[in-house]
Amino acid sequence: MTTIKDIAKKANVSVTTVSRALNGYSDVNEKTRQKIIEIAKELNYSPNTLARGLVMKKSKTLGMLVSGMNRASTKDNFTFEVLSGVNELVSEKDYDLVLFSTTTTKQREKTYSQLCRERRVDGAILQGMKIDDPYLKEVIESDIPCVLVDIPIESDSVGYVTTDNVLGAKKAVQHLIESGHKNIAMINGHDQAYVSIKRLEGYRQALEEAGLEYKEEYVVNGEFTEATAETEAMELLQKHPEITAIFSASDLMALGIMKAARTLNIRIPEDLSIVGYDNILLSSYTTPALTTIAQDKFQLGYRAAELLINMLEGTVDSHVCILKTELIIRETTTNRSS
Amino acid sequence: MTTIKDIAKKANVSVTTVSRALNGYSDVNEKTRQKIIEIAKELNYSPNTLARGLVMKKSKTLGMLVSGMNRASTKDNFTFEVLSGVNELVSEKDYDLVLFSTTTTKQREKTYSQLCRERRVDGAILQGMKIDDPYLKEVIESDIPCVLVDIPIESDSVGYVTTDNVLGAKKAVQHLIESGHKNIAMINGHDQAYVSIKRLEGYRQALEEAGLEYKEEYVVNGEFTEATAETEAMELLQKHPEITAIFSASDLMALGIMKAARTLNIRIPEDLSIVGYDNILLSSYTTPALTTIAQDKFQLGYRAAELLINMLEGTVDSHVCILKTELIIRETTTNRSS
DNA sequence: CTGAAAGCGCTAACAG
């Protein structure tokens, strides 16, 4: 493995000069530089980023911490799309990305800042964290620059990107209301998810503004899984046959609801309308295709990385980025009033 | 940021002793060790992996190079599932994973070994490479340990994991033959994919063994994309109305074929049977649900990582790992003979 | 059982 020392020797200069030449400093004779560059190429030199990172105290590496990335979670590739977005910007900006996956249990073994410091990441992006995950508290205490996806915490060293979940949910429910529905239920995620709290808020606002009563028994948690949503929908629909529409806090759960409806012989959209959330790939392939609130997951990742790098390089105005959502009308909703 | 030096000072020992104590060497007084560990905790110490890597000449880091991971590719989350598998083993074994995404163009800018050496990864996993990608040649020349996904190259420093693509394809086609089909077309990926070559081989073998003639005009390339497959299927089905079954080299392309059939008013499976390959998530959600050859993508990644780490740690017998595939019969095939 | 010293490959004053 050739080092700058080898190059220095061969070029009859000092290592300093080599370092400067290779790093594009101006105060190097152009001839010397050319010679050095040539020798470097000839010797097939690659800089050692470990050594560089050690002395520079930064690694040009970002950490991406994802919670709950396991075999099952590949179903909604939400995480993957975010990752793709992150990866895109990271490689544009010539950073590197190291991937950490963690679970709530693991977070007790090794702290967030331990993880980041050991690896010497310059900053971190956190995705899929729950509101009560240990790491979240640490993020605030630590001074490692960090961007959260879908969790609105802000400080000198932490920013976040998310979508407008209140508005998104509101649009979903308004669409149902405009279609003539009065008894609209909601299958939410769980109380540890920030987005669930916000989407519930949007649901309530939409009802209120339309003069419809909010009924607690119309809202249940589906834990963001297809199976739980199916069970919960089953119970809900049997207990409250007057329900003609459901707003689901995720598309995956909407799939569960559709299954439940099929089992109960409830037709979609004739007897029951459904609006999902996320616009995952699957949603356009189901029969009937799912009406949903789309959010740009790739962009979520891309912006998170952008924000983080801006924070690192000190070129940042705001630590917050809120993305738009969009209602996509497919086949699980229909106009009842007409 | 506290270092072993700080600990040494506070404990009144040398840095050597601290290093040994923290790394679990036996030749250190148990009392001293306890004291050191305690102080380390108190000072909230994290080892600096850069420094360690620099002197040890290994980083306990694996590189995952994926080709063509972009916004579009999130559709089949093949890559993501492989990544999940890799990630799983990597964290079990306490390695780290750095993600590089590359494109054929990018590969001309920075060579494979440059990438690996700069980052000081101990080994690399390559996913999604094409047969003529520049990196592939480099992999062979380089002595960096490397495991390829779905490309059968083997040497002292390189191994691979794949599935039995010949057999997989054969099973698909045999299933069609047993259902009574005689005119079976194939929509393949492209010639730069190893798996395409092998799957074509399996297709031919199955035909031959059944005494059916192989017709060149029945095989076209769909480039592994839904859109191209749709176009190609359209043309194929119009030109050769006698075709009653298509074997598709990927599920994604099978979706395209289904679209084409719908446009042409060809009923599936009554008029046309389809068998896909991969068993991507979507395949069970389409209407009708897709019959396909399943491969365990998570396992592909898991095994790749396992193989690589075994190679690195010198505990390896074979450099090759071949996984099984499984025919999953759903609704796009039906028995014609009955 | 412990410490002193050297060095991994690189960058950054500082001095010429």
Next chain:
DNA sequence: CTGTTAGCGCTTTCAG
């Protein structure tokens, strides 16, 4: 424009 020197944080001989 170039070289000398020091040091990033850690591990590892080699002596005690």
